[in-house]
Amino acid sequence: MKKKLEDYWEDVVTCGHCRACTVMNWHVMEEWVPSCPAGEYWDWEAFYCVGRIEMARAVMEDELENSELLQEIVYSCTTCGACAATCLIFKGMDTVGVIEALREEMVKREWMPPRHIQLVKDTESLHNPYAEKHESRVEWAPKDVIDSGAKTAYFVGCTSSYRQKDIAKTTADILKKIGIEYTILKDEWCCGSPLLRTGNTELGKKLAKHNIELMKENGIEEIVFSCAGCYRTFRTDYQEMFDEELGFKVYHIVEYLYKLMKDGKLEFKNPINMKVTYHDPCHIGRHIKKNGLIKGIFKEPRKILEAIPGIELIEMPRNKENAWCCGAGGGVKATFRDFAVETANDRIKEAVETEADALVSTCPFCARNLMDAIEEYNHNIEFYDLVELVNKAL
Ligand code: SF4
Numbered sequence: 001m002k003k004k005l006e007d008y009w010e011d012v013v014t015c016g017h018c019r020a021c022t023v024m025n026w027h028v029m030e031e032w033v034p035s036c037p038a039g040e041y042w043d044w045e046a047f048y049c050v051g052r053i054e055m056a057r058a059v060m061e062d063e064l065e066n067s068e069l070l071q072e073i074v075y076s077c078t079t080c081g082a083c084a085a086t087c088l089i090f091k092g093m094d095t096v097g098v099i100e101a102l103r104e105e106m107v108k109r110e111w112m113p114p115r116h117i118q119l120v121k122d123t124e125s126l127h128n129p130y131a132e133k134h135e136s137r138v139e140w141a142p143k144d145v146i147d148s149g150a151k152t153a154y155f156v157g158c159t160s161s162y163r164q165k166d167i168a169k170t171t172a173d174i175l176k177k178i179g180i181e182y183t184i185l186k187d188e189w190c191c192g193s194p195l196l197r198t199g200n201t202e203l204g205k206k207l208a209k210h211n212i213e214l215m216k217e218n219g220i221e222e223i224v225f226s227c228a229g230c231y232r233t234f235r236t237d238y239q240e241m242f243d244e245e246l247g248f249k250v251y252h253i254v255e256y257l258y259k260l261m262k263d264g265k266l267e268f269k270n271p272i273n274m275k276v277t278y279h280d281p282c283h284i285g286r287h288i289k290k291n292g293l294i295k296g297i298f299k300e301p302r303k304i305l306e307a308i309p310g311i312e313l314i315e316m317p318r319n320k321e322n323a324w325c326c327g328a329g330g331g332v333k334a335t336f337r338d339f340a341v342e343t344a345n346d347r348i349k350e351a352v353e354t355e356a357d358a359l360v361s362t363c364p365f366c367a368r369n370l371m372d373a374i375e376e377y378n379h380n381i382e383f384y385d386l387v388e389l390v391n392k393a394l
Pocket residue numbers: 014015016017018019020021022049050053086087090091092093095
């Protein structure tokens with residue numbers, strides 16, 4: 001079951017204020033490398049994880065009142081989980097769980113940033129946070145796969161349905177090329193990630209319920225996702241919220257393609273002569289845990305890239321569980337755009353330093369923010385979603 005703020009009381013009051021959560025894992029990095037985008041941007045203790053943990057205690061003890069500053073501190077966290085990854089070494093607090101529970105408490109007290117109030121209204125009435133018409137969700141999709149009755153569903157998600165449509169179209173192309181019988185369900189709703197990450201748990205649960213019922217009604221046995229956030233929401237949040245067998249398997253597209261590759265059902269024919277570096281989306285990286293340990297999808301995207309003839313993969317210094325967040329998650333892109341794009345700019349600079357021709361990732365939300373930084377800061381590097389390279393290579 002998803003924990004409430006008061007369930008974290010013991011964790012919160014035993015935080016040693018050691019500040020390990022402000023840096024990446026030093027055993028791996030071999031030096032002190034900053035990990036918290038919000039803390040680095042605002043450059044004030046309150047904006048690091050340790051500050052938000054203290055806010056959680058103060059809210060529980062009724063020491064704080066609503067203020068614009070409190071909202072800014074609590075809602076500027078991208079929920080990237082870099083802090084949780086290092087706290088794991090010392091104490092093992094689920095710091096992102098605490099921050100999300102604090103947001104849930106603030107929602108209950110009506111202490112939400114105004115931008116989030118609109119986002120919640122749009123998602124409730126239109127089933128997407130972009131204020132787009134629900135009927136136009138599948139406009140981009142091949143007609144023959146909409147509600148086709150297949151047992152494999154491609155859950156497209158709001159960002160690819162309405163903004164990064166190329167990722168949706170390319171994923172559909174790949175599934176067709178490799179002969180997967182799949183469907184896209186017309187009545188798919190937002191997975192709920194923007195709501196759950198910002199403390200709007202009740203509405204998030206309503207969306208989750210709808211999507212689970214929809215999958216059951218259509219006899220779906222497995223779901224493929226091209227969005228890291230949707231995947232994380234189904235895999236972890238839906239499971240936590242309902243505490244029951246969901247009745248279907250979930251795969252991020254890189255897991256799905258890697259599985260086919262291992263079974264000898266996916267081969268790349270066309271070479272792509274390009275040096276690339278790979279950005280790990282937080283939602284399929286640090287957010288994926290097993291028995292309390294991080295078990296992210298790190299190997300699969302790298303193996304796929306390495307299997308494409310002509311591709312040379314160069315790692316950025318901060319990678320896998322120590323990856324720098326793109327800056328968009330946790331409701332940040334909608335509320336603190338400058339901070340989001342500057343955080344992406346830090347990532348792009350790191351990618352440029354590898355001398356790669358292109359930065360590759362596998363999440364439409366990361367894609368949007370990273371491409372915004374490339375454009376706005378005039379960087380000389382291309383961006384591809386991994387599915388775009390796979391499609392070219394097939
Ligand atoms: S690493 Fe954990 S215990 Fe240390 S300050 Fe951060 S949250 Fe507290």
